[in-house]
Amino acid sequence: MKLGVNIDHVATIRNARGGKHPSPIKAAEIAEKSGANSIVVHLREDRRHIKEKDIQYIIKNIKIPLQLEIAPTKFMFNYAINNNIKKVCIVPEKRKELTTEGGLDLNKNFKFLSTNLPKLINKGIEVSLFVDPIPDNIVIVKKLGVKAIEIHTGSYANSQNRKNNIHLKKIKNITKIALNNQIRVSAGHGLNFDNVKNIIKITGIEELNIGHFIIGEAIFYGLENVILKMLNLMKTKKK
Numbered sequence: 001m002k003l004g005v006n007i008d009h010v011a012t013i014r015n016a017r018g019g020k021h022p023s024p025i026k027a028a029e030i031a032e033k034s035g036a037n038s039i040v041v042h043l044r045e046d047r048r049h050i051k052e053k054d055i056q057y058i059i060k061n062i063k064i065p066l067q068l069e070i071a072p073t074k075f076m077f078n079y080a081i082n083n084n085i086k087k088v089c090i091v092p093e094k095r096k097e098l099t100t101e102g103g104l105d106l107n108k109n110f111k112f113l114s115t116n117l118p119k120l121i122n123k124g125i126e127v128s129l130f131v132d133p134i135p136d137n138i139v140i141v142k143k144l145g146v147k148a149i150e151i152h153t154g155s156y157a158n159s160q161n162r163k164n165n166i167h168l169k170k171i172k173n174i175t176k177i178a179l180n181n182q183i184r185v186s187a188g189h190g191l192n193f194d195n196v197k198n199i200i201k202i203t204g205i206e207e208l209n210i211g212h213f214i215i216g217e218a219i220f221y222g223l224e225n226v227i228l229k230m231l232n233l234m235k236t237k238k239k
């Protein structure tokens with residue numbers, strides 16, 4: 001199982017003062033050096049954290065893959081097409097939310113996605129859709145011709161009861177259904193050292209994308225140490 005490190009919140013802290021420090025680019029360099037498998041950034045409509053300049057630098061200087069999270073809008077799709085982006089995850093976006101609060105509403109976005117996703121796919125851009133663990137979503141993902149999903153793990157991460165957890169069951173179930181339909185699976189949102197333990201036991205999830213916890217924990221223990229600890233945890237898959 002691979003680890004994508006989302007560095008958005010390094011930019012959040014930088015932007016709080018409008019200067020250059022702390023640098024998300026330095027964070028990307030440290031993540032790469034520490035063994036992260038990819039860098040994840042979300043270019044939000046309001047540019048509250050990552051900005052275009054950060055993405056340009058990462059594309060030029062970081063060797064591990066970049067996954068760009070973008071909202072289903074014409075501007076963002078054109079941005080991906082015109083800026084040599086190799087991998088995108090389509091995520092929902094609301095101006096007033098603090099974070100990406102749930103998966104994409106595929107029914108609501110079906111028309112836009114069915115018209116515009118081929119523009120990305122035909123350019124050779126790898127596309128995944130950020131979805132809640134609801135089996136019906138797989139039917140629509142297939143209709144859209146998309147070959148990968150990222151499961152939104154927020155409901156599981158926010159829930160208290162870790163044993164017999166209904167949200168965990170849903171994640172396991174949608175992973176199975178996706179794999180049976182030749183759809184690749186990654187997962188993320190709200191994961192930390194504790195709740196990730198159940199997720200890493202699920203066979204078939206290829207990659208976890210983790211941001212807020214890693215960056216927050218890095219304040220106390222350093223980014224490299226936190227990434228190494230997460231990578232080690234992901235290797236052990238303890239019962």
Ligand code: PXP
Pocket residue numbers: 006042069089091099100130150187188189190191209210211212213
């Ligand atoms: N994956 C996707 C598609 C996301 O949008 C986010 C956060 O916005 C994450 C993973 C990481 O979530 P977190 O910051 O809670 O670890």
